[in-house]
Amino acid sequence: MKEKDFEGIRSLPLFHEMEEENFQELMRVAYFQTFPPQIELISEGEPSDFLHIVADGMVELFSNWNNRETTMAIVRPVGTFILAATVRDAPYLMSARTLEKSRIVLLPSQDVRAVFDKDNAFARAVVTELAACYRSVIKASKNLKLRTSTERLANYMLRRQELAGGAPSFELPIEKRKIASQLGMTPENLSRALRTLGEYGLEIDGLKVTIADRDDLTRFAKPTPLIDDPGT
Amino acid sequence: MKEKDFEGIRSLPLFHEMEEENFQELMRVAYFQTFPPQIELISEGEPSDFLHIVADGMVELFSNWNNRETTMAIVRPVGTFILAATVRDAPYLMSARTLEKSRIVLLPSQDVRAVFDKDNAFARAVVTELAACYRSVIKASKNLKLRTSTERLANYMLRRQELAGGAPSFELPIEKRKIASQLGMTPENLSRALRTLGEYGLEIDGLKVTIADRDDLTRFAKPTPLIDDPGT
DNA sequence: GCCGTTTCTTGATCTCGATCAAGCCCTTGG
DNA sequence: CCAAGGGCTTGATCGAGATCAAGAAACGGC
Numbered sequence: 001m002k003e004k005d006f007e008g009i010r011s012l013p014l015f016h017e018m019e020e021e022n023f024q025e026l027m028r029v030a031y032f033q034t035f036p037p038q039i040e041l042i043s044e045g046e047p048s049d050f051l052h053i054v055a056d057g058m059v060e061l062f063s064n065w066n067n068r069e070t071t072m073a074i075v076r077p078v079g080t081f082i083l084a085a086t087v088r089d090a091p092y093l094m095s096a097r098t099l100e101k102s103r104i105v106l107l108p109s110q111d112v113r114a115v116f117d118k119d120n121a122f123a124r125a126v127v128t129e130l131a132a133c134y135r136s137v138i139k140a141s142k143n144l145k146l147r148t149s150t151e152r153l154a155n156y157m158l159r160r161q162e163l164a165g166g167a168p169s170f171e172l173p174i175e176k177r178k179i180a181s182q183l184g185m186t187p188e189n190l191s192r193a194l195r196t197l198g199e200y201g202l203e204i205d206g207l208k209v210t211i212a213d214r215d216d217l218t219r220f221a222k223p224t225p226l227i228d229d230p231g232t
Numbered sequence: 233m234k235e236k237d238f239e240g241i242r243s244l245p246l247f248h249e250m251e252e253e254n255f256q257e258l259m260r261v262a263y264f265q266t267f268p269p270q271i272e273l274i275s276e277g278e279p280s281d282f283l284h285i286v287a288d289g290m291v292e293l294f295s296n297w298n299n300r301e302t303t304m305a306i307v308r309p310v311g312t313f314i315l316a317a318t319v320r321d322a323p324y325l326m327s328a329r330t331l332e333k334s335r336i337v338l339l340p341s342q343d344v345r346a347v348f349d350k351d352n353a354f355a356r357a358v359v360t361e362l363a364a365c366y367r368s369v370i371k372a373s374k375n376l377k378l379r380t381s382t383e384r385l386a387n388y389m390l391r392r393q394e395l396a397g398g399a400p401s402f403e404l405p406i407e408k409r410k411i412a413s414q415l416g417m418t419p420e421n422l423s424r425a426l427r428t429l430g431e432y433g434l435e436i437d438g439l440k441v442t443i444a445d446r447d448d449l450t451r452f453a454k455p456t457p458l459i460d461d462p463g464t
Numbered sequence: 465g466c467c468g469t470t471t472c473t474t475g476a477t478c479t480c481g482a483t484c485a486a487g488c489c490c491t492t493g494g
Numbered sequence: 495c496c497a498a499g500g501g502c503t504t505g506a507t508c509g510a511g512a513t514c515a516a517g518a519a520a521c522g523g524c
């Protein structure tokens with residue numbers, strides 16, 4: 001079981017170029033754990049003892065303030081989270097919970113920092129990864145500040161369609177309330193915004209979305225790589 | 233003139249620990265330029281040819297979409313910007329303009345990447361800096377999603393007071409319209425929110441702010457290091 | 465298969481914030 | 495000194511989104 005995970009982790013850009021010896025060392029000290037759904041893995045404010053890797057399942061990153069809560073991101077296999085806190089040895093800024101049964105790999109932060117110090121390829125990969133994380137949050141921030149909720153939803157749907165392979169019909173990956181929270185809106189509002197997007201050829205039935213005319217929706221959504229492209 | 237700047241730059245965490253030789257190399261290939269106010273230094277979407285350092289003056293980072301514009305951050309001496317784009321060799325996600333007469337140091341991105349590859353101390357510093365940038369954007373995002381505009385303003389004022397040394401009276405560093413845009417609100421709304429904060433002991437006259445009772449304002453603002461602390 | 469829970473939806477209402485418009489004040493340049 | 499322009503404030507109105515409430519649909523557990 002562990003060996004299967006090794007491959008997946010090794011294939012991540014973050015671990016792909018590092019020395020085999022150092023990779024093995026990290027795997028040796030790693031904890032492999034399976035969690036049921038709805039388990040809070042970490043809480044914001046706690047010291048960052050582990051770098052987390054989602055080997056299987058799905059994890060939600062969220063934050064609280066003054067009895068309000070918001071979803072910051074969803075992490076899917078194979079992805080990592082809390083890299084920045086690990087690097088800086090600072091408290092977590094977000095909490096994390098499993099959304100479904102998930103297999104999580106925990107790398108002790110101090111070991112990650114130790115390998116970082118002696119493995120240049122790994123150090124480079126950490127920098128590249130962090131820069132990517134930074135840019136994706138900047139994009140999320142632009143999305144929030146420059147667009148209305150319906151515009152955010154339209155672009156979200158276009159992106160989901162791409163990730164699903166481009167077919168006119170596809171399934172939403174998470175419940176709508178989480179999508180709403182991620183997009184900075186209420187579930188009620190999401191419902192209404194979906195009806196609004198019907199005017200631009202978007203049909204929804206449960207979690208199944210059908211985009212009749214992509215061009216039509218695109219004209220409304222006005223996507224730009226400087227906000228919507230996950231890679232660059 | 234240049235030598236004076238050297239010290240300021242060298243004192244930055246980003247450049248402080250690197251080899252003197254490599255630092256000198258970077259300074260040798262750097263461009264030192266003074267710009268008048270309101271000059272657009274870079275535009276989002278352009279390739280990232282230079283890492284920028286604000287040696288003197290003030291620079292606004294902003295973004296546009298669909299005829300809307302928002303202020304993302306203000307960079308003050310001595311601070312850098314566009315580090316993530318430089319590292320990834322990816323297009324700028326934000327534009328930048330001078331707000332006042334500013335002296336800017338431009339480091340060619342490829343030289344920065346070259347030094348990064350051979351100087352471990354610099355590489356480590358880049359990672360630390362990027363992690364800090366990432367965390368500050370996450371905080372900004374939480375601020376936007378979890379708070380109302382008046383709550384954001386109250387916390388902004390508390391932070392400004394700290395940065396000004398803690399005295400009851402202090403001056404705002406930029407025009408209110410920029411503050412409004414940074415906080416994700418309109419100038420009109422900022423004006424009204426300031427009046428609202430009067431109920432909690434905040435007085436404003438032009439750019440001069442007086443906080444009569446910090447505890448009172450704090451009870452309303454409910455600041456938390458997980459959103460408002462710039463350092464951690 | 466049924467019950468209880470939770471999510472989703474829809475409608476009504478309200479609040480926050482945006483927009484539009486006008487007047488004031490300050491700065492800047494002639 | 496005056497005129498022009500821009501930033502700031504204030505009021506009125508509008509619109510987006512939040513909240514409250516209730517019913518419908520989906521899901522999970524026994």
